[in-house]
Amino acid sequence: MKKTVPIIKVANLHKDFRIYARPQDRLWEILLRRPRHQLYHVLRDISFAVPEGKSLGIIGVNGAGKSTLLKLLAGILQPTVGEIAVSGQVAALLELGAGFHPEFSGRRNIYLNASLLGVPDDDIATLEQEIIAFSELGEFIDRPVKTYSSGMYVRLAFAIATMVRPDILVIDEALSVGDMAFQRKCVQRMNQFRAELKTMVFCSHSMFHIQELCDTAIWIHMGRIREIGDSDQVVGHYEDFCYSKKTYNSIEQDLPRTQLQESEVGKNSDDAMPTMPDCRISALSVCDSDGHAVTELEPLGSVRLEMEVEVLKDGIEGNFGFAFMKSAEEPIASFLTTELAESEVEKGPFQVGDVFTVSLAVQHLAMRVGEFYVLGGLADKSGLLWYETRFSKQLSIKPNKGVGTLIMESEWSVQRK
Amino acid sequence: MFITLLREWIATPLTHSRLFQQFTQQDFHAQFAASIGGFLWLFLTPIVHILIYSFVFGYIFQIRAPAEFGQTRFVIFMMIGYLPWFAFAEAMGRSTNLLLEKAPLITKVMFPVQLLPLTGTLIPYLTHGTGFVMLLIYLASQGLLSAGWLLLPVVFFFQFLFTLGIVAVLSATCVFLRDLQQLVALGVTIWFFLTPIIYPITMIQNPTIRQWFLLNPMHNFINLYREIVLLGEVSAINLQIIIPVSVISYCLGGWLFIRIRHAFGDVL
Numbered sequence: 001m002k003k004t005v006p007i008i009k010v011a012n013l014h015k016d017f018r019i020y021a022r023p024q025d026r027l028w029e030i031l032l033r034r035p036r037h038q039l040y041h042v043l044r045d046i047s048f049a050v051p052e053g054k055s056l057g058i059i060g061v062n063g064a065g066k067s068t069l070l071k072l073l074a075g076i077l078q079p080t081v082g083e084i085a086v087s088g089q090v091a092a093l094l095e096l097g098a099g100f101h102p103e104f105s106g107r108r109n110i111y112l113n114a115s116l117l118g119v120p121d122d123d124i125a126t127l128e129q130e131i132i133a134f135s136e137l138g139e140f141i142d143r144p145v146k147t148y149s150s151g152m153y154v155r156l157a158f159a160i161a162t163m164v165r166p167d168i169l170v171i172d173e174a175l176s177v178g179d180m181a182f183q184r185k186c187v188q189r190m191n192q193f194r195a196e197l198k199t200m201v202f203c204s205h206s207m208f209h210i211q212e213l214c215d216t217a218i219w220i221h222m223g224r225i226r227e228i229g230d231s232d233q234v235v236g237h238y239e240d241f242c243y244s245k246k247t248y249n250s251i252e253q254d255l256p257r258t259q260l261q262e263s264e265v266g267k268n269s270d271d272a273m274p275t276m277p278d279c280r281i282s283a284l285s286v287c288d289s290d291g292h293a294v295t296e297l298e299p300l301g302s303v304r305l306e307m308e309v310e311v312l313k314d315g316i317e318g319n320f321g322f323a324f325m326k327s328a329e330e331p332i333a334s335f336l337t338t339e340l341a342e343s344e345v346e347k348g349p350f351q352v353g354d355v356f357t358v359s360l361a362v363q364h365l366a367m368r369v370g371e372f373y374v375l376g377g378l379a380d381k382s383g384l385l386w387y388e389t390r391f392s393k394q395l396s397i398k399p400n401k402g403v404g405t406l407i408m409e410s411e412w413s414v415q416r417k
Numbered sequence: 418m419f420i421t422l423l424r425e426w427i428a429t430p431l432t433h434s435r436l437f438q439q440f441t442q443q444d445f446h447a448q449f450a451a452s453i454g455g456f457l458w459l460f461l462t463p464i465v466h467i468l469i470y471s472f473v474f475g476y477i478f479q480i481r482a483p484a485e486f487g488q489t490r491f492v493i494f495m496m497i498g499y500l501p502w503f504a505f506a507e508a509m510g511r512s513t514n515l516l517l518e519k520a521p522l523i524t525k526v527m528f529p530v531q532l533l534p535l536t537g538t539l540i541p542y543l544t545h546g547t548g549f550v551m552l553l554i555y556l557a558s559q560g561l562l563s564a565g566w567l568l569l570p571v572v573f574f575f576q577f578l579f580t581l582g583i584v585a586v587l588s589a590t591c592v593f594l595r596d597l598q599q600l601v602a603l604g605v606t607i608w609f610f611l612t613p614i615i616y617p618i619t620m621i622q623n624p625t626i627r628q629w630f631l632l633n634p635m636h637n638f639i640n641l642y643r644e645i646v647l648l649g650e651v652s653a654i655n656l657q658i659i660i661p662v663s664v665i666s667y668c669l670g671g672w673l674f675i676r677i678r679h680a681f682g683d684v685l
Contacts (some may be wrong), residue, residue, distance in 0.1 A: 017683065026593060026684075075527045077682040090527065098525030101443055115436040116528045417488070 006049035007168060007199050008073065013082035015068055015259035042068045043223045053197035056365040057204065057231050059216030059238050064201045066221045070094060070172050073201055088167025091117050097153045102146035105135055106156055109145055119164045127163045135159040156184055162189050168199045169300045187212060207235045207403045233399035242372035243405055278316050281390040283308040295393055297408045299368055299400050307390065308358040317348035318387070319360045319379040324372050332372060335360055338383030368407035371396040429529045434602050436528065439535040451464065459544055463503045467496055472613045481592030483619040486647045496552055498614040498639040501573065504545035505580050506605050508538045511585040512593040513598040520685040529636045530678050534585040541578050548601050556646060563649030579663040582670030589674045612636050634662045
């Protein structure tokens with residue numbers, strides 16, 4: 001097997017911006033050699049390598065430092081600390097038609113842009129027709145680009161950047177502008193690019209495109225790499241992060257509060273009532289269909305939720321509940337026995353010393369991504385007063401293809417008429 | 418360091434000739450095609466200036482070309498100095514805005530930025546060089562043509578190198594210090610009056626002070642033009658000054674520009 005050489009290698013990269021309160025501070029700093037700026041750390045400790053022919057996706061919330069990283073890769077900015085080694089010709093599409101001259105016709109801009117990218121003149125003439133065809137501009141190609149719509153702009157820019165066949169293509173959010181048909185063409189074009197063993201670095205808020213086009217993804221959060229790895233997995237965690245307002249860590253802070261009573265799963269638990277030591281949950285477990293405890297669940301798989309209950313007082317009658325929780329206050333799904341008749345599930349009364357296991361089989365888990373917890377709870381007869389609740393360990397869904405938070409059981413069919 | 422300078426500064430216009438050409442065309446386009454007057458506007462300023470100076474200095478103050486230039490009319494004497502000066506002055510005046518107006522490009526596209534001061538200097542030299550050539554054609558038809566004129570392009574080229582070096586420094590510095598824009602405009606005016614263009618250097622009585630004028634490269638250039646065109650001869654001292662000064666300006670300016678261009682992306 002041919003050994004792949006990293007074509008982009010970034011080691012220990014830091015990028016700071018100097019923020020000056022007033023423009024003249026920059027001058028004073030040069031003259032007096034005394035710092036008058038505030039440092040703003042845009043990127044910190046970024047290291048990764050992209051082998052030839054692989055594509056890298058960069059994701060993160062706005063302001064995380066994605067664009068700065070792309071600019072560093074394109075060579076427009078210089079790192080404050082660290083090294084970037086890029087071997088090969090880079091074509092960067094950082095902003096729509098940044099290299100365009102608005103007064104010139106599209107055709108002339110092809111030449112202008114291509115020479116900005118350093119393409120020999122003879123090559124452009126042969127590529128010209130191909131570029132015009134790809135961009136679908138038709139007769140507009142001879143009109144000034146200032147008359148173009150933003151879709152036409154991006155079509156032309158994308159066509160040029162990909163047709164000149166650079167070794168490395170750096171794209172920042174370019175696909176979000178075009179219509180669906182053009183986006184599809186772009187994806188095809190980029191896949192062809194990958195087939196030609198070219199390297200791509202791609203930044204997008206479209207998780208679909210990241211998953212579709214990238215082998216590896218980097219999630220940048222507050223200027224640091226939060227996660228790097230297989231794009232499906234990183235996208236999964238990132239989406240999960242975006243959909244939850246809270247961060248992962250907060251649940252640990254929330255855990256002690258499970259001793260409080262919750263009036264109902266999902267309802268605010270702040271209206272705390274004294275815990276009634278009538279019964280307690282001695283164990284809570286999440287098992288697969290074979291009965292093994294698991295922490296990673298298959299999408300659309302089945303799980304069995306179990307809790308062991310010890311009764312501390314005679315004559316307890318109650319209800320049980322389970323819930324999948326994003327955090328202590330955010331339920332995903334809940335299962336309660338309050339609506340069920342006595343005949344369907346035993347609700348007591350129980351006697352002191354009774355120990356029993358409540359279990360709930362859940363089929364076809366609909367969560368596609370994310371990390372969550374299972375909450376088990378015991379309530380009184382009315383279902384309003386909760387004796388005790390207990391959280392499971394953190395659970396997660398195995399990485400899988402797709403976008404969105406949910407996955408549903410489905411069946412395809414195509415019927416020819 | 419020397420290799421970098423050679424490759425990045427001196428060789429870039431050749432290795433990126435296509436882009437260089439594109440930039441030059443773009444600049445021409447921006448100046449001429451966008452307005453109705455086009456070329457006319459460009460020559461209007463020097464023509465009006467020449468008319469004013471001839472009226473004020475030639476007619477009112479009765480300044481005459483120095484005796485060594487024979488019976489030359491003051492207008493001709495002044496124009497030979499003024500047209501090359503105007504190319505220099507315009508390149509200087511535009512220099513401060515060269516990188517600032519291209520900020521969107523510099524921050525979004527990776528390309529050899531050092532082409533920008535080159536284009537910015539080339540355009541005024543091309544346009545006002547044309548004006549200068551037209552004047553020369555007129556003078557040739559008056560029977561002034563001599564073999565010494567072959568030196569004119571050489572001197573003009575060295576003036577271009579000298580200007581390019583200064584433009585490179587100014588354009589790069591202006592990214593950091595925008596106040597420079599005002600200062601440069603003022604500086605060019607001061608420089609203009611300190612250069613014997615609208616007056617002959619012989620009007621300065623004190624020979625010591627006259628010696629000091631040799632430190633002004635523009636005076637050396639203009640004196641050379643006048644000597645070559647009107648007399649067909651050359652002062653060795655002027656040549657000895659302008660050649661090293663131009664080369665140093667060109668190399669030093671380029672070196673500085675290449676050194677600090679990495680910071681452009683951060684500041685712009």
